[in-house]
Amino acid sequence: MTDSATLASVVIFGVLLGGVYAAMAYGLGLIYGVMRIVNLAHGAVLMLAAYAAYALNTRFGLDPLVASIVIVPISYGIGMLLYSVLVRRVVHGPPMASLLLLFGVGLVGRNIAYLIWTGDDRSIALSYNLTTVDLGVPVPVTKLVIFGFALAGTAALYAFLHWTHTGRAMRAVARDPVAAELAGLSADRISARAFGVGTALAAFAGVLLSMLYVINPEFGSALQLKTFCIIVLGGMDSIGGILAGALTLGLAETAAGVYGGTAWQDLVSFILLVGILVTRPGGLPSFFRR
Amino acid sequence: MMLSVRDLAVAYGPIRALNGVSFDLEARTSALLAGANGSGKSTLLRAISGLAAIGGGDIHFEGRSLRGLAAHQIASLGIAHVPEGRRIWPTLTVREHLQLAGNHVPTARRRALVDDIVGLFPRLKERWTQDAARLSGGEQQMVAIGRGLAADPKLLLIDELSLGLAPVVVKQLFAALDHINGQGVALLIVEQALHAALAHARYGYVLERGTLVVHGTPDQLRASDAVRKAYLSI
Amino acid sequence: MLQLDNVTKRYGGLVAVNGVSARIAAAQTTAIIGPNGAGKTTLFGMIAGAIPPSDGRIIFADHDITRWSADQVCRAGIGRTFQVVRPFWAMTVHDHLRAAAAFGSKAASRSESTVLSDIVTLCGLQDVADRVALTLTLADCRRLEIARALATGARMILLDETMAGLTPEETEQAIQLVKGVVAAGRTVVLIEHVLPAVRGLADRVIVLDRGAVIADGEPIEVLSSATVKKAYLGE
Amino acid sequence: GGPATPAVLNEIILGATLPLTGKESRAGLYFKNGYTLAVDEINAAGGVMIQSVGRKLPIKLEIVDDKSDSMTAVQLAEHLITVRGIHALLGTYETKLVLAQSVVPERHKIPYVTGGGAASEIFKRDFKWVFGLLSSVEAMAATFMDWLAVEQDAGHLARPARIALAWENTAHGQDFRAGTEQRVAAHADRFTLVMNEAFELNSKDFTPLMLKLKAATADVFMSDTHYPDFVLQHKTYLQMGLTHPVVAYGPRGTEADARATLGDGVNYLVSGQWWTQELPYPESRAFVKNYTAKYGDVSSYYPGLAYETARTMIAAIQTAGTIEREPVRQALAAMDRDGAILPGRRVYFPAKTGNQIDNPSVLVQNMPGGTFRIVYPPDAATGAALVPPPR
Amino acid sequence: MTRLIPILLLIALAALPFAGPAIPGGVYITRLAVIGLLYIASATAWDLVGGLTGQVSFGHSAFFGIGAYMTAWLVGTGWPMPLTLLPGALLAAAYGALWGWPCLRLRGPFFAIATIGVGEATRLIALLAEGVTGGATGLTLSIGGWEHTAYYLALGLVVVAFALSWLVRRSSLGLGLSCIREDVEAATSIGIKVGWLQVQALMLSAAVVAAAGGIYARYLYYVEPGDVFSFNRGIALILMATIGGLNSKWGPAIGAVIFLGLEQGLAAWFPQGHLGIYGLLLIGVMLYEPNGVVAFGRKLRGVASAAAR
Numbered sequence A: 001m002t003d004s005a006t007l008a009s010v011v012i013f014g015v016l017l018g019g020v021y022a023a024m025a026y027g028l029g030l031i032y033g034v035m036r037i038v039n040l041a042h043g044a045v046l047m048l049a050a051y052a053a054y055a056l057n058t059r060f061g062l063d064p065l066v067a068s069i070v071i072v073p074i075s076y077g078i079g080m081l082l083y084s085v086l087v088r089r090v091v092h093g094p095p096m097a098s099l100l101l102l103f104g105v106g107l108v109g110r111n112i113a114y115l116i117w118t119g120d121d122r123s124i125a126l127s128y129n130l131t132t133v134d135l136g137v138p139v140p141v142t143k144l145v146i147f148g149f150a151l152a153g154t155a156a157l158y159a160f161l162h163w164t165h166t167g168r169a170m171r172a173v174a175r176d177p178v179a180a181e182l183a184g185l186s187a188d189r190i191s192a193r194a195f196g197v198g199t200a201l202a203a204f205a206g207v208l209l210s211m212l213y214v215i216n217p218e219f220g221s222a223l224q225l226k227t228f229c230i231i232v233l234g235g236m237d238s239i240g241g242i243l244a245g246a247l248t249l250g251l252a253e254t255a256a257g258v259y260g261g262t263a264w265q266d267l268v269s270f271i272l273l274v275g276i277l278v279t280r281p282g283g284l285p286s287f288f289r290r
Numbered sequence B: 001m002m003l004s005v006r007d008l009a010v011a012y013g014p015i016r017a018l019n020g021v022s023f024d025l026e027a028r029t030s031a032l033l034a035g036a037n038g039s040g041k042s043t044l045l046r047a048i049s050g051l052a053a054i055g056g057g058d059i060h061f062e063g064r065s066l067r068g069l070a071a072h073q074i075a076s077l078g079i080a081h082v083p084e085g086r087r088i089w090p091t092l093t094v095r096e097h098l099q100l101a102g103n104h105v106p107t108a109r110r111r112a113l114v115d116d117i118v119g120l121f122p123r124l125k126e127r128w129t130q131d132a133a134r135l136s137g138g139e140q141q142m143v144a145i146g147r148g149l150a151a152d153p154k155l156l157l158i159d160e161l162s163l164g165l166a167p168v169v170v171k172q173l174f175a176a177l178d179h180i181n182g183q184g185v186a187l188l189i190v191e192q193a194l195h196a197a198l199a200h201a202r203y204g205y206v207l208e209r210g211t212l213v214v215h216g217t218p219d220q221l222r223a224s225d226a227v228r229k230a231y232l233s234i
Numbered sequence C: 001m002l003q004l005d006n007v008t009k010r011y012g013g014l015v016a017v018n019g020v021s022a023r024i025a026a027a028q029t030t031a032i033i034g035p036n037g038a039g040k041t042t043l044f045g046m047i048a049g050a051i052p053p054s055d056g057r058i059i060f061a062d063h064d065i066t067r068w069s070a071d072q073v074c075r076a077g078i079g080r081t082f083q084v085v086r087p088f089w090a091m092t093v094h095d096h097l098r099a100a101a102a103f104g105s106k107a108a109s110r111s112e113s114t115v116l117s118d119i120v121t122l123c124g125l126q127d128v129a130d131r132v133a134l135t136l137t138l139a140d141c142r143r144l145e146i147a148r149a150l151a152t153g154a155r156m157i158l159l160d161e162t163m164a165g166l167t168p169e170e171t172e173q174a175i176q177l178v179k180g181v182v183a184a185g186r187t188v189v190l191i192e193h194v195l196p197a198v199r200g201l202a203d204r205v206i207v208l209d210r211g212a213v214i215a216d217g218e219p220i221e222v223l224s225s226a227t228v229k230k231a232y233l234g235e
Numbered sequence D: 001g002g003p004a005t006p007a008v009l010n011e012i013i014l015g016a017t018l019p020l021t022g023k024e025s026r027a028g029l030y031f032k033n034g035y036t037l038a039v040d041e042i043n044a045a046g047g048v049m050i051q052s053v054g055r056k057l058p059i060k061l062e063i064v065d066d067k068s069d070s071m072t073a074v075q076l077a078e079h080l081i082t083v084r085g086i087h088a089l090l091g092t093y094e095t096k097l098v099l100a101q102s103v104v105p106e107r108h109k110i111p112y113v114t115g116g117g118a119a120s121e122i123f124k125r126d127f128k129w130v131f132g133l134l135s136s137v138e139a140m141a142a143t144f145m146d147w148l149a150v151e152q153d154a155g156h157l158a159r160p161a162r163i164a165l166a167w168e169n170t171a172h173g174q175d176f177r178a179g180t181e182q183r184v185a186a187h188a189d190r191f192t193l194v195m196n197e198a199f200e201l202n203s204k205d206f207t208p209l210m211l212k213l214k215a216a217t218a219d220v221f222m223s224d225t226h227y228p229d230f231v232l233q234h235k236t237y238l239q240m241g242l243t244h245p246v247v248a249y250g251p252r253g254t255e256a257d258a259r260a261t262l263g264d265g266v267n268y269l270v271s272g273q274w275w276t277q278e279l280p281y282p283e284s285r286a287f288v289k290n291y292t293a294k295y296g297d298v299s300s301y302y303p304g305l306a307y308e309t310a311r312t313m314i315a316a317i318q319t320a321g322t323i324e325r326e327p328v329r330q331a332l333a334a335m336d337r338d339g340a341i342l343p344g345r346r347v348y349f350p351a352k353t354g355n356q357i358d359n360p361s362v363l364v365q366n367m368p369g370g371t372f373r374i375v376y377p378p379d380a381a382t383g384a385a386l387v388p389p390p391r
Numbered sequence E: 001m002t003r004l005i006p007i008l009l010l011i012a013l014a015a016l017p018f019a020g021p022a023i024p025g026g027v028y029i030t031r032l033a034v035i036g037l038l039y040i041a042s043a044t045a046w047d048l049v050g051g052l053t054g055q056v057s058f059g060h061s062a063f064f065g066i067g068a069y070m071t072a073w074l075v076g077t078g079w080p081m082p083l084t085l086l087p088g089a090l091l092a093a094a095y096g097a098l099w100g101w102p103c104l105r106l107r108g109p110f111f112a113i114a115t116i117g118v119g120e121a122t123r124l125i126a127l128l129a130e131g132v133t134g135g136a137t138g139l140t141l142s143i144g145g146w147e148h149t150a151y152y153l154a155l156g157l158v159v160v161a162f163a164l165s166w167l168v169r170r171s172s173l174g175l176g177l178s179c180i181r182e183d184v185e186a187a188t189s190i191g192i193k194v195g196w197l198q199v200q201a202l203m204l205s206a207a208v209v210a211a212a213g214g215i216y217a218r219y220l221y222y223v224e225p226g227d228v229f230s231f232n233r234g235i236a237l238i239l240m241a242t243i244g245g246l247n248s249k250w251g252p253a254i255g256a257v258i259f260l261g262l263e264q265g266l267a268a269w270f271p272q273g274h275l276g277i278y279g280l281l282l283i284g285v286m287l288y289e290p291n292g293v294v295a296f297g298r299k300l301r302g303v304a305s306a307a308a309r
């Protein structure tokens, strides 16, 4: 198991897993970056979007990627609504308030899933479920699609945040909403949009994940924990950092699984997380800065 | 009248920061606001720009009441406020500060404004793509003022103009503000160094514990005993 | 008392402080002035242990404190204020001083309560002693920071633009306050852009420009030198 | 303790905490359905004869959600007993919850039957009030190995067979591994263990496991899994193009959903079942019919076990003719009931295992087209196993 | 008068196990109260780090688990149960120092997430260390002993936790921790050893939570990594302290009682909707009083005294 072929598979599958992780994390990263809010409802959004894809697939036979055309805009609206009705009222309060409020929203989301779909496990039947592409090792097309999104997501988000007015405004509101107001930016409207975009990104990720995993109402909770680790590793503030954090975890877990034990995967990623934070308090980006 | 403030009262909970303040500002004027610490200068600016809720009385800008308007709405009417404590956006670059503030300004005008600002603070050009968090205190103050100017306002409010700026910069700044004022922007500036400031202002107000106690032209202020004692003693 | 040898700070390509050397004697008041971004605050940060120097040595009272952490430096007897005030917002003035006395310099006496009330009086904080910092005006916060630095029992205090934003009358009060501090036998180093304060207080002025010392000497002499006039005063 | 028994007894109350939410919510749901069906049936038949009242009483079922959490399972069991005044307690699902919860009936001296905790650990403590309807997981693993030996003897499988074992890191998985390891150690001439890997419950990536499996060049791949991990593992397995003469995922493989997702990829998987809808007994067939009509999918063992658990408790009350606790307990201890839907058709609680049933489990092999064959033990078999599967 | 309330409450609690059988539902309440008391003690101890110091820790599950396992092991080797709490507390404090020292340099979300990492890593190690912890199956404790041992130990622990919290808050340690919460850099500038002070707070808090874990092991007679090291335990402590009011004397305790009541009550009576109802309540509380029940109480008192005037 120490030959170069194994190493090649570790790298390929590690990077692909990193892509999955990155896709999961963008929504959370954006909302944190713009609002300094750790969105504890993120996992519920992933989960509900995956269920939505499941429902559209079983009812109308829609492919999840097609279903996302419906799901993503609706999620944007839901995100805006959630912000305007609830989050807006605690966002400037004590930090724990928004945390708990969104935790509550997550619970409600989970309960909704239990009521509609029960606690049973569901999965989407896709014709290309088992289709693979040969890259030296057989690589599932579903994971390639997600990886593509992860890369495109990084580039698009970076461009959005740095090169568009709305994106810059989001970053400004993140750091000082009062100053943003004085510069003629409506902090409320921009935050609502950011929350909407974050929710939509999370929903899209949920749709993608529905192609890989069995869905149940608890499905988001475990993923959520991992997404936190990723955005923190990524320095909490940078989109490139998210990708770097995700790839690091993906590679580390795959290597741990192959060269160590399968049960070590999570352990290794948590130890790595603590190790990096302790030596580099700003997360991965601080490797590139001085 | 461009700005007219009538019986303005503002309170922070039980603390009354302003008590029945009334005054008018003409278009294109340049006014100075002075007063001891805690006298309510910042509060007055905050009330005008919408950061502090108007408790009593009213403020009209170009005939329109500002009561109940959000700060960003007031900003888009043409009032820019350079707040106390700079309030720069730490993770945005110098350039992005100016871009954001000047987003609504037509491109040609925006370019000219940015050129003006950079001419005024050459230091900013040197730090053009640096995150504002890593600027020195004075550099941050330059960014804050630059951001106010970039919005191309009709009325510019500056709180603590010279705070933390080296004398050489303060001198340039006063000269620049004269220039800006000359182009038709009305100024309302809070400044403690009255000596220098009075030389550049057309009118001055002095606040004490939330009420206007003295106002007049620079000469009248210089002649006032109260002002001499508190502000011009050195 | 304090000796700086070739102290340097680099941020990437930018040299914020460039080979500053100086000796500061006990009981003397030294002002550091210079254009914005000259490196004054960075130099303070390095002395106080908050910023690790890239190069050079800092020696205080016969100890090499170059690599010491900020709390060690404080306990060795250097107190400081911040350019942008940093009080403990939710704590009362009195608690600030209690904390400073409890954790500050080892040399600080143990009968603090009397000393603390002296500091409160000296800094003119009697009326606000039981208020939380959040409700204080800027001038009060500045005084609070000075009081907090004093309460650590520091032998040397570093004041970063404590006069900025004060009215002339308040500036005068602040000058008297610093004079009181000096009279109590403490060494003061201050950064100021407010020249009356520099003239009124300093025994010696050091001028920094682009990280380097460009002038050093008696206030009158330095402030009238051509380089300083040009680089700093703009005359 | 306990609340005062009402002067007139109008109904018999059975209580249960179930993991309706949380990690085990899939099983919790099936258990709820199974319990409910059993109670509905008896009520439709008029209820249970209670001598002291002199007539048949209906049964009321009180189910609460323990959230897949041990402490809540304990607390709510206390609640059911002391506040809601239940007369007997039916078990929750999942070994560790049962391990924690079973202390409560023992303390309160109230009859407890569980169809959801298999670890022998539960029954090693000499409890008098706790009765187990799942035979141990070790026994299930052993059944697998015995069947492999049969296939070896028939010349279908290499001897010694190279076994690759993966087990979820739960009590269930630990027992499965223990059972397998014991048989491997006992029959070194038949089996060699070439892979022995634990994995975390609800893992999100099994690529490393499958890379290892591939490198192990095994004859038999056995994995003990929950449903989501089964689907993900087998999906990865298929994507990597792996094949083995025997592939088994513990009790998983028969689920209708799995076939929908993985298609023909689930053909020829072998699974070990404490109960399966394939069992030919009339009671079992009737149950499958009724359950499917009411709740749909019955392709896992959970509903069958739940149904029989409730039936067992009801039968004990019937035998005792009272809801007095001690007589019901004695009825359970002495029970040897026929007509059960479990493999072997008998329900009994041997004292030597600490009141845990030790009936055999059955092995089922998936066939193309969504049909199943019971392939082991021989006396229950409905067809011969296909080892190795046809190409 | 108000000073008497805690004492009266304590007396009432001390009498509960004996009064229990006489009141309706009393037996159940007594059993539930053990958990309630453990929650109160743990939340109060957590608040030393999470509230007073302002470092939100998700990693306290590690201490709880260490305490629980220590008791399970030592009881297994014949130690009298109450004595096992001490080594558990000491080991947890040492463990707190071990990871607290490097991690407490982090702040805000960085610290919080690092503690998630520590908590989860600890759980996973326990899960893998089968020889020591019994792995996923866990360890069972032999059943027996006086039925109210756990109750009175828990009650004692609550007294200890309150005393500790009170002592810390009025000592210079508490003052220093407050400074750290407000501004780390300013705190170091007045000579505060930020690292050491925080480690002290974490160790004290760890010791109490570990003792709670030990009592819990005795209460459940069963320890298993997925339960005692559960991530949800970390979350629960945060919820309790925040619902009640961070950095306050009574807040975490009040929050613990509310949390337990909701957790148990809703799950017992609303098997279908308890998550959602709980979520809605949380949302309501945070919208209405983001500073917790204690802040609400203060407001009420303000209104009352205003009315009295």
Ligand SMILES: Nc1ncnc2c1ncn2[C@@H]1O[C@H](COP(=O)(O)OP(=O)(O)OP(=O)(O)O)[C@@H](O)[C@H]1O
Pocket (backbone or CB within 6 Å): B012, B015, B016, B017, B035, B036, B037, B038, B039, B040, B041, B042, B043, B044, B084, C135, C136, C137, C138, C139, C165
């Ligand atoms: N957010 C606030 N909450 C409570 N009181 C406040 C607040 N802001 C200001 N105050 C109080 O209102 C009064 C006026 O404050 P303001 O900031 O307007 O004074 P100022 O003249 O700008 O003083 P300075 O020169 O210190 O900036 C002061 O007594 C101050 O303590």
Ligand SMILES: Nc1ncnc2c1ncn2[C@@H]1O[C@H](COP(=O)(O)OP(=O)(O)OP(=O)(O)O)[C@@H](O)[C@H]1O
Pocket (backbone or CB within 6 Å): B127, B134, B135, B136, B137, B138, B139, B164, C011, C014, C015, C016, C034, C035, C036, C037, C038, C039, C040, C041, C042, C043, C083
């Ligand atoms: N963390 C940092 N990263 C990069 N550059 C920095 C950093 N901190 C300071 N600088 C730069 O170092 C230079 C010196 O900063 P410093 O704050 O010491 O100036 P100063 O003399 O105190 O100026 P002022 O009078 O405006 O407060 C400035 O040009 C600033 O932009």
Ligand SMILES: [Mg+2]
Pocket (backbone or CB within 6 Å): B041, B042, B043, B084, B159
């Ligand atoms: Mg002000």
Ligand SMILES: [Mg+2]
Pocket (backbone or CB within 6 Å): B136, B137, B138, C040, C041, C042, C083
């Ligand atoms: Mg400075």
